[in-house]
Amino acid sequence: MKPNSRLTLFGFVVVALAFATTIVRAQDPLLSWNDTATKKAIVTFIEKVTKEGSPDFVPVPERITTFDNDGTLWCEKPMPVQLYFVLDRVKALAPQHPEWKTKEPFASILKGDYKTALAGGDHALLELAVATHTGMTTVEFEQIVRDWIATAKHPKTGKLFTEMVYQPMLEVLAYLRANGFKNYIVSGGGIEFMRPWTEQVYGIPPEQVVGSSIKTRFEMRDGKPVLVRLPELNFNDDKGDKPVGINQHIGRRPIAAFGNSDGDLQMLQWTTAGSGPRFALIVHHTDAEREWAYDRKSSIGRLDKALDEAQARGWTVVDMKSDWKRIFAWEQ
């Protein structure tokens, strides 16, 4: 072999290897995940239930997954996103409500003192929810949400809230979808607060969103039918009511469920109690630097009982800090 031809061969091998690496990289559906046991558990589950002829094969119509939203698909700190919506709506509506200047919890919000406003607990929250989420038609509310979410930004990062979604979880959603799964959101957040943007942000259409809701009433207004949003809770999609909501909306038991807090525990129990292969995953917020670190003692997104149960049952727990190469798409 002449030196020249050896060089050529060497060059070929280099190019071929680079090409092969590109293919492998392009084929990896979970690029933002480090190559840890967590990533492997996700891939192994999806591969085994989609492999025809395998004893674990699951037909496409039964490939149902459910995802919590706050803290599982997007950031819930320092406060859940919907709470920022409430605060902004109070400010936007204030000119029509001069009485709010002296009435709590509105007065504190208008002064920018959110802490005092929210110190009123559930009662204050309910009052705020009624003032900002009810009275209008469903069509009007959808537009209000669309307008707000298009520009509303996270107070710490300055990014749009829709950019505060976890890139590794977007990859899981897309990976599942590419394998014939139907992904549902099952969140304690408002169903009509999520639906206007989940398709664009998560690829999850409105009919695959389950959430908390208020009652609505059909009315004819000027000869046109409308649904009016009433100041009455219809469904609180949390804890034991998550399986209730899943059964009500989907009518099938999911084969995989993803959550991050004790509010998701019953959904994960319900999902894994079915026969055949099942998958349960908990996002554990362990990265105080790139996101937030919180679990057993957090008032928002508390993860205590569900963490114990995950360990006892061998559910997959994401250690954000070590499992996620990046958290947000804009990080790099």
Place this chain on the structure above:
Amino acid sequence: MKPNSRLTLFGFVVVALAFATTIVRAQDPLLSWNDTATKKAIVTFIEKVTKEGSPDFVPVPERITTFDNDGTLWCEKPMPVQLYFVLDRVKALAPQHPEWKTKEPFASILKGDYKTALAGGDHALLELAVATHTGMTTVEFEQIVRDWIATAKHPKTGKLFTEMVYQPMLEVLAYLRANGFKNYIVSGGGIEFMRPWTEQVYGIPPEQVVGSSIKTRFEMRDGKPVLVRLPELNFNDDKGDKPVGINQHIGRRPIAAFGNSDGDLQMLQWTTAGSGPRFALIVHHTDAEREWAYDRKSSIGRLDKALDEAQARGWTVVDMKSDWKRIFAWEQ
């Protein structure tokens, strides 16, 4: 031209025509429909909203349709099918309830006197619903329905209830599905009474079924999570609450809706009030010979206000007798 070749040409034309007719027949998705204005209206709507580049084009994700069930997709006479389920369940459960022998409405049912039993009106019906539909888990109830529907027969025709579905409507469902539509059932019937069989009978999966429901509660039983069916109404999917149920489950406005009674009026109003092309259809039961003839004065499936509105608004009304070549698949 020699006589022989003329004969050959004639033969060719005959064969070609026969072949062409076969193609046309095979391509007709609505074989059980007579070639009337009703059939044409259905075909015209589907063709225009699926034609790319047309001003009426509707993208696939927005091709949502809703169908009432009783009287629209299957027979509701002499009584709605779910009522036969109730009566059969009372008989099946009677050995565990010796007190029913002397307690109305159960006593009359056990004697076969349904008329007296149902004379108790809503109160009697509620008592029967609670006795037959609640107390068990959702998984248990699903199995009860599956077992019953597998063998239960229509009292007049002797056919399985699942054979009492309207062949022309099955063709509409399949035609829509083949054109990228997602068909939903939106019925006053029980959501968990329908889901176990709608996929097999209508090609409509559980997650596309909206119906009346009772409340359920999450519980752990022997360490396993269950949903228990409670004796409390959750949602009555009728009249103005049909749009409420549509909004709750689907979160999009359908572009086409199909019903047969005043209970469907608001669903049709809600559907047609959206912008862009819309389609509303009412099945008018006009065939006393092959099925039943009833409308303005019927206690079951009354069609009065909705018939007036259909005429005023130009909605499509199926005249069963003249529009449907056959009603049931087993007719010929």
